Each structure stands twice: as C-alpha cells, then as structure tokens.
Amino acid sequence: MTNVRNLICTFKTQFIVIAFALSSQLSAEWDALNMTKGATEISREVYDLHMLIFWICVAIGVLVFGVMFYSMYAYTKKKNPVAATFHESTKVEIAWTIIPFLILIAMAVPASKTLQTMYNDEAGDINIQVVGYQWKWQYRYLEDDVNFFANLTTDLDEIYNKVPKGENYLQEVDEMVVIPVGKKVRFLITANDVIHSWWVPAFAIKQDAIPGFINTAWTIVEEPGLYRGKCTELCGKNHGFMPIVVKAVEQDEYDSWIAEKQAAAIAMAELTEKDWTAEELVARGEALYTTNCVACHQVNGQGITGIFPALAGSGIVMNDKARNIEILMEGVQGAAMNSFSYLSEVEMASVITYTRQSWGNAQNGDGEIVAPKDIVEYKKNKI
C-alpha cells in the first residue's frame, strides 16, 4: 500500500512540476500573444483596463453562452418535443437592459480617468518633434538642436528572402530616438506628406501624424531599454517598412549622446570644406544609396521599367552634373522622386558621386564627381 501511495505521491509531485513548468511556459507564451504591459505607468494602466474589460467580457460570455449551450443541449426536439409558449416578459427585458448599462458605467469610469491623464500634455522636460515622411521618420529635439532621420536598415535581400532574416527583421533603424529615463518626454507629432501614425506599444502612444497639425503625446519611461514601434496608418507603398526604435538611457548617457550629436554636426560642416577624391565619396555614397535609393532605383541602378527610371546609362547621371544636383535637391514634382535636400552636403555629394561613378556611368559619361562644395554652391546660387 505504502508503495502505491509513494508512487502516487511521486507522480503527483512530478505532475505538479510538469504542470507548473508547462503553465509558466504557457503564460510566457500568452504574454507574447497579449497586449504588452509596456514600460510606463500609463501603459500599465492601459494594460489593466484591457484586462479588466477582457475578463468582464469573458464573464458575460460564459454566462450568456452557458445558457445558450444549455438550451441547445437540453431543449432539442428529442428531449423536449413540445416547446414552451412564453414569448415576452417585461421584467426580464428591463433587467437585461439595466444590468449591462451598469456594467458599462463600471468600465467607463476608470477608462475616462486614464484618458484624462494621457491628455495632460501641458509640459515636457524634453520636447521632440516627430515628422512622418513617405517612408521614414524625422526627429527634431527642440531644446538641443539635434535633428536626424530614421530609416529602415533591414536589407532588401532579407525582405526578398535571398538571405536569412535577422532577429530584428523590419524593426531596425539607422538612428534611434534616444531619450532619458525618468523625464517627461513630449512628442509633437506631425507629417510631411500624407497621414502617418506614430505608435510605440511600450509607451501606449499612438498618435496620427497629420500634415500641418501637431498632435502631442508624452511618456515617462522607467527602465533603460530598446522600445520598438511602427507606423500604423496606411501611407502608401512602404507603409510596412518605416519602424520606430526608441532607446531609453540614463540621464548622463543621454547628455553625452546629445553632445556627441552636436559635435558630429560640427564635424560634418568641417568635412564640407575638405577636398574630396572620387573614391572617398563613392565609399560614403554606397551606404547612402542603399538606404535612400535602392527601393526604387534598385541595386544595379536599372530602376523598374515604366515606374522608376534607370540611373545606369542615364544621360543626366552621366553628363549633366547641374541637373543631377537639382533633381536630388528639389525632387521631381509629380513623380515618386522626392527632394533629398535634408541630406547633409557631404551625404548629398557622396550619393550623387556614387551614382555617377557606378554601373559604367563614369566610363560612358563625363565621369565628373560632385563635391560637397558643389552642393554648398548650389544652395548659395539658388536665387
């Protein structure tokens, strides 16, 4: 007997261990399927609201479907050949109008409170202007004169399944938005062309970016870390390819990042003055071409027939330096070609030179390079 009992006991323990392991694994997986708790007080409040309403719905569902399934089971024609004849009851009708109404009030009260807190955008320690572009984000730190664009860095080969996909597939950018923890960071969200929407789930922030209008949102992040988000308003072809990555850091790290950014801007200005060789510019230009141009003009510079013109063998790219600069600075109105005038002088010169030196353009054309000075000159001469 004792043996059996022992055996049962062992089984029991094992069962509990296994069940526990399973359930913790399940709950971990469940977390991955549920709304994130996020990294801020607000996001946790939103999560709690979500779970509250979820469980209320589950309770109502169990009750209502319970009665329904019971009726389907117990009142089949076989078990109940003659149906009852009742078909109204004012009391019941009133009850099931009023009770849901009361439940709704119970949901509306905490929801309204949270909403009010979210709407308190009156002040921010740090203000960042966020501008949605087709198809990238621009960030401008209003107090510190730091300004940059964030592009998707996922390789086209990954997207087109030529190489294995990395861990952060479609969630990686070339420049992260860096913010300090524990400070109230306010985002002033707007757009350059069409409507976009700036969403970072961990902060429970989702605000539409509308050309001409400023929408505000704020957050106080508690823990340093990387927080990833996406554009959530259909904004054209590459809507699925303009992610957001926010990096929350300690205050001193933030300060040195700002200083670094400002120094880099000054260094860039100095680079503009330097005399450049074709090789140096091409080396810089290749990466820029990949992030900014490849989506349309393709890696081989052939474009897509009928939609995006080829750069390889293009008359302008081979022989018309002035027009070449003009197109990149101003864009081509009405075509998919946007202005890239936000690139720095060095970047602009590098990417143009890259296209003028690649795919045999240098051999077949004049082979002239475009130096940062040319861009400065262009800006000056533009009446």
Place this chain on the structure above:
Amino acid sequence: MGSRKKTILKLSGAVAAMYLFSFLLVPLYDVFCDITGLNGKVTQTTNAESSISIEGREIGLQFISHNNAGMPWTFKPSKEVTKIKTGTMYEATFYAKNTTNEMMVGRAVNSVAPTNAKDYIKKIECFCFAEGIELMPGEEILLPIKMVVDNELPSNIKNIVLSYTIFDSNLEKKIIMDHDGDHAGS
C-alpha cells in the same frame, strides 16, 4: 397610388437634403473646430484688447517651422525660442524666401502644443490667416505675428510651442498635371 408618390417624393427629398448636408458639414466642421479646438488651429481674434491687462507671469515660447513635401522655400522663425509675459502684446516674425525661379504662392497652417493652451492665445495678426503668400522669384519677406497670451493661462503651462507648416498652394495641381503626361524622372 397618391400616397406612394408622396413617399417617393419625400424620400427623394431626403436624399437631396442629405447630399447637401454633406457639403454643409464643411462649414459646420469649421464652426465645430472653433468651439472645441478640434484641429488645434488658432483663429483670428477681434477682442484681443480684453486680454491685454496687467503684466502677468513669464512663459516660454517656441516657434517651429516645417516645409511640407514639395515646398522649396526657405521658411523659418526669425527667433526660435523666447520668453514672453502673459497679458502683454508680443510681436514676432518669420522669414520666408522663394528660392525658385518662378512665382509661387505658399500657405501656412498653424498648430499649438499643448492643446489646451489654444484658447488662451489671442492672435491679432498672423500670416497664417492669409489665404496665400505670394512671392516672386528670389523674393524675401518678413511675415508678422501679433499676439497676446491671456493671463488666465493654466498655471502648469510654462511653455507653448507654436508650429507653422508652409505648403505649396499648387502642389496638388502640379501632381495632377503630371498624371496626364508621362512620369518624369531623373
């Protein structure tokens, strides 16, 4: 048959009325926005004098600018960050230059953060009220803003951001015209 005709007439009338109503929504929306601050725009005020009173507390004011897609002008605030006193008149300017070699018409759209500061900003003059800013090739201009921030401004608002976005009034026409021709490209 008579009542049938009547019903048809009434319903057709309702259809026509709803069609007109959809257009009526346009001015209604403006009125609605004005009352509720729905679109965050500050509109022109006529009773700014009532807000000019004793000098109040100091608040921060920041102007930001943005060029919408396809707008090549230089457009920026003459002074980006400043401190002002509530209850007093403040004058600011924006610098704009048409950098192209054709005549262009721009239009500025304004917006405010935080949202609830909007009701306390009284603009007497602003280039953003103009239906179009016309600039000759190469022409430069200083665009004026004249405003008062009311003393009643909630005390926890210490900074106001005024945003101005400049649009090319003809952007749409240019894009549409291009649809008729070939896609231009580099």
Place this chain on the structure above:
Amino acid sequence: MSAVIENHHNEHDHHGPAKGLKRWFYTTNHKDIGTLYLWFSFAMFLIGGAMAMIIRAELFQPGMQIVEPEFYNQMITLHGLIMIFGGVMPAFVGLANWLVPMMIGAPDMALPRMNNLSFWILPFAFFVLLSSLFMEGGAPNFGWTFYAPLSTTYAPPSTTFFIFSVHIMGASSIMGSINVIVTIMNMRAPGMGLMKMPLFVWSWLITAYLLIAVMPVLAGAVTMMLMDIHFGTSFFNAAGGGDPVLFQHIFWFFGHPEVYIMILPAFGIVSHIIETFSRKQLFGYSSMVWAMLSIAILSFVVWAHHMFTVGMPLAAELFFMWSTMLIAVPTGVKVFNWIATMFKGSITFETPMLFACAFVVLFTLGGFSGLMLAITPADFQYHDTYFVVAHFHYVLVPGAIFSIMAAVYYWIPKWTGNMYDERLGRLHFWLSFIGVNVTFFPQHFIGLAGMPRRVPDYALQFADWNMVSTAGAFLFGFSQVFFLFIVIKTVMGGKQATDQVWEGARGLEWTVDSPAPYHTFSIPPKVS
C-alpha cells in the same frame, strides 16, 4: 406575430417569365431581380475572396513572396470595397427583393422598373472599379476608407474611375432603398400593421432609411474628392486651407451607419431562423424592433470612435467613447432575446439553424472586441492593428455573411422548390465554421502583440499565427466554392420541398407554393 392566412391560393392565370437572356435584362419581377442580385453578390464574393487569398498568401510567411507592396495595397483596397459594396450589400438587397413582397403579401416591389435599373447599373460599377487594375498607375491603393491626402494629392490616376464607380454603387443603393421603403409603407396586406411585420421586413425598413441618410453623404465625400483632384478646390487639402481630418469625419459619418447597414438585415434573418427551428415564438418581438431602432439612431453619434488617434480634444474622445459603449445595450438585448427564444424550445439543427447559432456566438465575440475597442485608452493600443481586423471580420464574416448563407439555406427550398442536400449543407457549415475561426481568431493575438493592419510584411514574432491564419483562410475560401456547388446542385434538382418547408416556420412566404410561382399575392391575403 401570428399571421392566419385566409386566402392563400393564388390564381395562376398570369403570364410566366420571358424566355432566354431577355428575361434577365428586361425583367421587372421582384423574384428575378432578387435572383440576379444574389448571383451577382456571389460572383463578387468569389472575386473579393480571391483577393483575400492573395493577401493571405503574401502574409503566409514574413518577407515579400508573391506580390509587390504596391499591388498588395491595391488588393486590400479592392477586397474591402468589393466585399462591402459588391458582396454583402447586394446580397441583402437580393434577399429583400425576394422576401419583402412575399412576407408582406404584396404582388411585387413598388417600383419594378427602377428595381431593374438599380440592379443593372451595379455590374457596370464593378466593371469600372475592376478595370482600374489594368490602368496606368494601377488600381486605387489607399484602403477602402480612402483617407485624404493619400486618396487625393497622392492618388493614382485611376481614382477618378473609383469615384465614378462609388457614385454608381451609391445610386443603386439609394434606388434600392427607396423601393424597399415605398413597398413596405404602401403595399402591406390588409391587417398587417407595422408592429405585425416580420422582423426581416422591419430590419430592412430601418436599413433602407439608414441608406437614404448616409449614401448621399458618401456621394458628397467622393464629389469633394473629385473636385479637389480636378477642379482645384481644397476641401481636404491643407495647402488650400482645407483639412484632411474633415474627410475622416465625413467618411465615418457615412461609414458607421454603413456598418449597421451590413448587420441589421442579418438580425432580421437570424430572428426568423431561430424562431423556426426552436419551434417557439420569438421572444420579445417589440423589444427587437426597438433595439434595432436605437442601434440605428445611435449609429449617427458614434462615428469618431474610428478616429480616436486623430488628435481630438478630450471632451470629444469621452463623448464618443461613452456613446459607443451605449450601443452594447440594445445589441445585448437582441442576443438575450435570441437565447430566450431557444430556451425551452424544441430545437433541431438543420443547416440554417447551425449558421444562425454560429452567428449568435461569433457575432457576440465580435461585439465583445467591439466593446474593448470602444475604450479609448485601450483603443490607442488596438487602433489600426490586426485586433481591429479580427474584430470587424468577426462581425462581417460569421456575422453578415453567415446570416446570408443561413438565409440561402432557409429559403432556397421556397425559391427553387428543391430541398438542398442536408448532409452537404452541414459539411459546408462545419468547414466554414472551422475556417472562419482558424482565420480570424489568431488575428486577435497578432494584433495585441503589435502587428499593424494593411502591411504586406511583418516582423518575425508574428510569423506563427499568420501562418495559421492563412491556412484557415484557404480552408474557408475553398469551402465557399463547395457552397457554390451545393447551390447549383439544389437549383438543378433535389427532393421536392413542401409548401411549408420547415415545421416551425411562420409567415406569409410559407403559404405559397414551392417553388414560389412567378407572381404571388396578386390578390392580397388577409392578415389577422
């Protein structure tokens, strides 16, 4: 409602239908036009479904495999437009054509020639819309909600044709609704008061009024778009003093009632089916009517819950949150009434009843997620994610579309005189039921986990459930081809149906022969 029929045998001295194609082009017979609408909507359902298969196939795995992002956007746009304006709405109009006159004891629709016109402009509208796929710049690619400025300043040239086709669809719907209202208001059999009307008739009366109220607003919205694009106005163009957010307000002022246009007739259908197969009178007839009326009225004051993230002032957000939550009350009443009808009934589960039961459960699930979406702070996390996609597909597929299928199974014996094959019907139900849940249930998860809607590619953590969802979608898709087979088989032949067809069925349509003669109720029946 208990209708006792005194005069139920009609004279058969009328001429029958014309022969050949002419019958269908020139017909003014409500049954012929109903049939045309139903077949047309089925064709559109399959075309829109094929687009859904392209969408799901692209989403089967992360990475771009089958289509380019540009074409993907055209697919999601056309899928939405075709399913709403070509699939669900014409199917309901077809059912109204077949059933409303027979249910109220009228010989035909009030305006038979307009009825013919309102159908025959529809194929033309969809021909125009689909032809945009072959135009330069491709089909409309801005989503079925066509938000400005993506649909104006940045739209492909085919947008003009899209506007044209929306105008035609709108005209067709408006004519159809005028017809329904005039028929119901003027042609009821003697003795059939408003509160004695079958619920399907009630639901269509309310739907028709909603259509009359909002289709002109949609027409206005696309007219403004057209003027912005071609005539230099600036309704939605900030560069000319307009406001792109205004577009969203006008669109959703149409769009939210439109959502109820697609579900109210389903309420009517399901009420009839549950009543019939429970063999028990519907519980709370008058509260059902009042619930539908209050849902219809509330639908005009909730539109901005589609725009919680657009940056509205706090007061507006609170108002739209509360008003939206309020809709749960009348909707709940309807669900409770259906269950109370089943309670202590004498239930059998033929195919229509299976679909109706699935409707009650799955539509309610869609209602729950709808309630969650109403909570503004939580909506900031749900908005424009797959959670929303799951929500509206739950109310539209196992909601509206299941009700249409239930209606087809329920009334097809009356239409054709043949019983459908019950075994095949049940198989079709179970395939659809499993397919729909496997497709859309996981979308709740991927939405909550952070996948935005309308993206052709996604991050790796969403891969597993997307794969499941795609598998479900193909199961669901192919089971509808099976449905086509069942319908054709039933039309071609089958067990002869009795006039009563279903033991517990109530209503005038069951008093005529099966198949229903070409002309019914030339002499109005008396309802007491």
